[in-house]
Amino acid sequence: MGRSVREPLPAEVDEVRARIERWRQQRKCLGPMPEKLWADVVELATRFGMNPICRNMGLSYGALKTRMDKRPGQQHPVPKPHPEPAVSPASQPQPMTPTFVELGGDSFLSGIQAGPVLEVSTPDGVRMVLRLPAGSSLDLASLMTAVLGCRG
Numbered sequence: 001m002g003r004s005v006r007e008p009l010p011a012e013v014d015e016v017r018a019r020i021e022r023w024r025q026q027r028k029c030l031g032p033m034p035e036k037l038w039a040d041v042v043e044l045a046t047r048f049g050m051n052p053i054c055r056n057m058g059l060s061y062g063a064l065k066t067r068m069d070k071r072p073g074q075q076h077p078v079p080k081p082h083p084e085p086a087v088s089p090a091s092q093p094q095p096m097t098p099t100f101v102e103l104g105g106d107s108f109l110s111g112i113q114a115g116p117v118l119e120v121s122t123p124d125g126v127r128m129v130l131r132l133p134a135g136s137s138l139d140l141a142s143l144m145t146a147v148l149g150c151r152g
Contacts (some may be wrong), residue, residue, distance in 0.1 A: 009048060009056060016040045017057045024148065042067050
């Protein structure tokens, strides 16, 4: 197969890319790109295609696709209902009674020295899990301040 010739993108794409680059250089810490920039990217991707825009701006295809799918007025396929099979009352599953089973950790974790686990999630969906070895002397309060302090 031969390579397809890529047509140059218009100047407005370069303008949005320049704004994204300025934002990347001026931000103080990692975090999500501002919604206004994403809105401009989505509008360009609608007109010129997702791949050329992602490639040109150095953006994640998956992140752009998620935003493209959430556009107002975007049609989402409606699943067709499946006909319910006829079930006699005698063959219907009986509801299960909830039970609690306590399992001793020694049988699972023999030989493993587990330490503290720090799991943090923010309202905007950022999630971090940190598993530390037993006897670790990491200052978790300072770590939390460093991670969450620059958000917002």
